[in-house]
Amino acid sequence: MAKFWKQFLSGIVITNPLFVLALGLCPALAVSVTVTNGIGMSLATAFVLLGSAIVVSSIKNFVPNIVRIPIFIVVIASFVTIADLTLKAFIPTLADSLGIFLPLIVVNCIIMGRAEAFGSKHPVHLAIADALGAAVGFAIAMIIISFLREVLGTGQLAFKVVPYFDIHLFTLPVLGTDPMALFILPPGAFLLIGLLLALFRRLGVLKSE
Amino acid sequence: MKDKLGQYYPILALTVVVFISIAVLSGMDSFTRDTIQYQKELKIQRMLNQLFREMSAYDFDESTEIYTITADDTKIGYAFLGVGVGYGGNIDIVVGLENKTTLRGIAVIAHAETPGLGDKILLPDFTDKFVGLDISEVNLTRDGGKVDAITGATISSRAVVDGVRNAAMEKAEFLPD
Known part of the structure; x- marks a missing residue:
């Protein structure tokens, strides 16, 4: 059990997929415009990570080495399609705002990376710990980035999941009328992610000392 | 094995x-x-x-791609999709007509325009200007029409205007007089 928690925590802090390994930057940049999107993307990614980790580590003894990558991709693509169809059927507004980046989770390097580097070499319970750690680490990073982008870029915070379920949390006094639209645009995302990466690197250095 | x-x-x-x-x-x-x-x-x-708040039913014609809108069994208008080429890609617009030539209104349903500038095409301030216009008047003011462009977003404004006008003209031949 100690091993389980160690593996789980390492995914959040030491090998945080976004802030430390800098994996999965493409969906992080493209989708993190609102907190709703950030959470939606994190949940979809978590589902695919967990599902593929369980399947990959359970079938690892039957998978011939030379076709392991195609097999892992088929497994991952199946889970992505399941997530895609489910969101389209039951939360269509979220599926619309994630758009093409939902099916593109297939090529998100976090998932393939964890399956290849960890899931295919470890027992199922550790693979689950690793997947959960990476998923939570990714979710925390996504929520931080999308929170900053939404608040700075639009001056307000709102959750729009389905029509008629619209929670408007707050509008900032000055930013609300005159938001810094840069942060909604890709350059703003690059700037923010760069600063956050630097911050995490600094924290990591402090910790190791 | x-x-x-x-x-x-x-x-x-x-x-x-x-x-x-x-x-x-x-x-x-x-x-x-x-x-x-x-x-x-x-x-x-x-x-x-x-666009049609009083709508009770609609009927879609596959070949012409026109929605015919009815309210309590009377025909109240037509709707169809138009596409304008904006600053950030295609802008999908739904165009509502009261009859062959008079606009009921428009709504932008998908776009990739710049937030804070071009995305003002979503606001009623802009879309309300189309209400009641004749198709021939759908053009920017500077091009001889009756729609004022959004300050700083002429390309986006023109894309919407062109998308609406082209779609309306293209579909006009399928509509009864």
């Missing part, structure tokens, strides 16, 4: 995985297909409702 099959084992393994995946996904597809179809129709209905 691995040794017996030898060099064919990888092919077999991959085939088995692919077939399992196909089975799971076809199950998933038949489970969600109806709901996805229903959501799509709901989306169209909501989109048409934006």
Whole structure:
């Protein structure tokens, strides 16, 4: 059990997929415009990570080495399609705002990376710990980035999941009328992610000392 | 079994995985297909409702791609999709007509314009200017029409105006006088 928690925590802090390994930057940049999107993307990614980790580590003894990558991709693509169809059927507004980046989770390097580097070499319970750690680490990073982008870029915070379920949390006094639209645009995302990466690197250095 | 099959084992393994995946996904597809179809129709209905609040039913003609809107069994207008080429890509617009030449209104349903500038094409300040216009008047003021461009977003404004006018002219021949 100690091993389980160690593996789980390492995914959040030491090998945080976004802030430390800098994996999965493409969906992080493209989708993190609102907190709703950030959470939606994190949940979809978590589902695919967990599902593929369980399947990959359970079938690892039957998978011939030379076709392991195609097999892992088929497994991952199946889970992505399941997530895609489910969101389209039951939360269509979220599926619309994630758009093409939902099916593109297939090529998100976090998932393939964890399956290849960890899931295919470890027992199922550790693979689950690793997947959960990476998923939570990714979710925390996504929520931080999308929170900053939404608040700075639009001056307000709102959750729009389905029509008629619209929670408007707050509008900032000055930013609300005159938001810094840069942060909604890709350059703003690059700037923010760069600063956050630097911050995490600094924290990591402090910790190791 | 691995040794017996030898060099064919990888092919077999991959085939088995692919077939399992196909089975799971076809199950998933038949489970969600109806709901996805229903959501799509709901989306169209909501989109048409934006322009025709009193709408009670609509009818879609596959060949002309025109929605005919009815309220209590009387025809109240037509709607169809138009596309304008904006600053950040295509802008999808739903165009509502009261009759062959008079606009009921427009709504932008998908776009990739610059936030804070071009995305003002979504606001009623801009879209309300189309209400009641004749198709021939749908042009920017500077081009001889009756729609004022959004300050700082002429390309986006022109894309919407062009998209609406082109779609309306293209569909005009299918509409009764």
